[in-house]
Amino acid sequence: MSAAQAASDEVLIARIAQGDRLAMQVLYGRHHVRVFRFGLRLVRNEQTAEDLISEVFLDVWRQAGKFEGRSAVSTWLLAITRFKALSALRRRKDAELDDETANAIEDESDDPEVAVQKKDKSDALRRCLTQLSAEHREIVDLVYYHEKSVEEVAEIVGIPENTVKTRLFYARKKLADLLKAAGIERGWP
Amino acid sequence: MTAANKTIAEDSPGELEALLPWHAAGTLNARDTRRVEEALARDPALARQYAAIQEEFAETISLNENLGAPSARAMQKLFAAIDAEPARRGSALHGLSGRIPQFFAALSPRTLAAAGAVGALVLLLQAGVIGAMLARDDGSHSFRTASYNAPAAPVTRGLEAASGPQALVRFAPDARVSDINQFLDAYRASIVSASKGGMFKLQFGGESAKDFAGLLSRIQSEKIVNLAVAAQ
Numbered sequence: 001m002s003a004a005q006a007a008s009d010e011v012l013i014a015r016i017a018q019g020d021r022l023a024m025q026v027l028y029g030r031h032h033v034r035v036f037r038f039g040l041r042l043v044r045n046e047q048t049a050e051d052l053i054s055e056v057f058l059d060v061w062r063q064a065g066k067f068e069g070r071s072a073v074s075t076w077l078l079a080i081t082r083f084k085a086l087s088a089l090r091r092r093k094d095a096e097l098d099d100e101t102a103n104a105i106e107d108e109s110d111d112p113e114v115a116v117q118k119k120d121k122s123d124a125l126r127r128c129l130t131q132l133s134a135e136h137r138e139i140v141d142l143v144y145y146h147e148k149s150v151e152e153v154a155e156i157v158g159i160p161e162n163t164v165k166t167r168l169f170y171a172r173k174k175l176a177d178l179l180k181a182a183g184i185e186r187g188w189p
Numbered sequence: 190m191t192a193a194n195k196t197i198a199e200d201s202p203g204e205l206e207a208l209l210p211w212h213a214a215g216t217l218n219a220r221d222t223r224r225v226e227e228a229l230a231r232d233p234a235l236a237r238q239y240a241a242i243q244e245e246f247a248e249t250i251s252l253n254e255n256l257g258a259p260s261a262r263a264m265q266k267l268f269a270a271i272d273a274e275p276a277r278r279g280s281a282l283h284g285l286s287g288r289i290p291q292f293f294a295a296l297s298p299r300t301l302a303a304a305g306a307v308g309a310l311v312l313l314l315q316a317g318v319i320g321a322m323l324a325r326d327d328g329s330h331s332f333r334t335a336s337y338n339a340p341a342a343p344v345t346r347g348l349e350a351a352s353g354p355q356a357l358v359r360f361a362p363d364a365r366v367s368d369i370n371q372f373l374d375a376y377r378a379s380i381v382s383a384s385k386g387g388m389f390k391l392q393f394g395g396e397s398a399k400d401f402a403g404l405l406s407r408i409q410s411e412k413i414v415n416l417a418v419a420a421q
Contacts, residue, residue, distance in 0.1 A: 169201070
């Protein structure tokens with residue numbers, strides 16, 4: 001995201017704090033897809049992810065006056081999304097598989113092997129990315145897809161910067177393990 | 190074996206090794222970018238790991254881009270919820286008083302500085318023009334105040350009625366200022382003083398003052414007057 005857009009986002013937030021509905025529509029149009037995708041990768045349910053973005057932007061509407069501009073608006077949005085997603089996962093409980101159970105089952109799935117049968121490295125890599133734990137998925141997405149710096153990831157996830165670096169390192173090692181189990185060697189680690 | 194290479198085999202990443210994903214995403218600062226690039230140039234193992242990271246980077250983007258987008262339902266739900274929110278006090282600022290600060294907030298510091306400089310220049314020019322006009326004055330036009338052609342007779346209501354009769358008047362508690370002003374105008378009266386008990390000493394002038402007893406009777410019958418008596 002450019003510095004100009006970041007500044008423009010801050011102007012929108014200031015207008016939203018004054019109750020400007022049009023500014024809300026612009027901000028929504030600009031960020032809702034990324035917010036949705038980040039939420040969807042965490043909750044793994046489209047319906048829940050759609051509910052999430054309504055909740056996230058409603059929070060923005062209510063809290064815009066408290067936004068101090070110490071971080072980018074997009075970082076603030078992702079932090080709210082993460083909080084809402086984790087709350088939604090906790091609410092899910094018995095109705096659906098909780099995230100840890102889902103991860104445990106997925107780790108034993110045959111999907112990577114299927115990918116190998118297809119001899120498609122990219123496909124296998126994408127499949128393995130979905131096998132990562134929620135903790136690892138979010139950090140991979142934040143760094144690669146949402147282009148967040150070490151400091152911004154630390155703010156969104158609420159962990160120290162050094163932990164951000166090591167957590168991504170371990171996420172990548174887990175990814176390499178999954179690929180290796182699927183018969184794909186990449187020369188690292 | 191370089192320092193960066195040495196750490197690859199260990200559980201914890203080396204300092205520069207840990208930064209490789211951010212280098213792939215282009216979110217490192219200039220200093221770290223340069224350090225990582227130098228390390229990649231001298232360390233083949235680090236370069237191999239970076240190649241793997243670039244694959245992860247590309248596939249993560251591809252994976253996310255294929256997740257699609259939310260339906261219009263999400264937006265409808267959001268704005269229905271916003272409409273149900275209580276009216277915001279700040280929305281009253283949508284008028285001029287609200288837009289002025291917004292207008293200045295939207296200007297860049299450079300624009301604000303330029304506008305300030307132009308404003309200062311205009312003030313200087315204005316001061317110069319006024320100074321020049323005063324300097325051109327040859328002295329034939331003496332400085333005149335607003336009272337230069339003041340008439341000999343005072344025009345204020347109080348002075349005109351200085352010799353009229355006086356009365357003590359107490360106005361009704363619900364009498365408005367506009368009512369009292371109207372009353373004073375109608376009777377050509379002025380307030381001489383006010384006492385703590387809510388009594389005002391009024392002085393009356395004009396034709397109404399000639400029959401003072403009748404005048405007091407008329408004043409007493411006014412809705413906004415509770416009491417009216419002749420003052421000593």
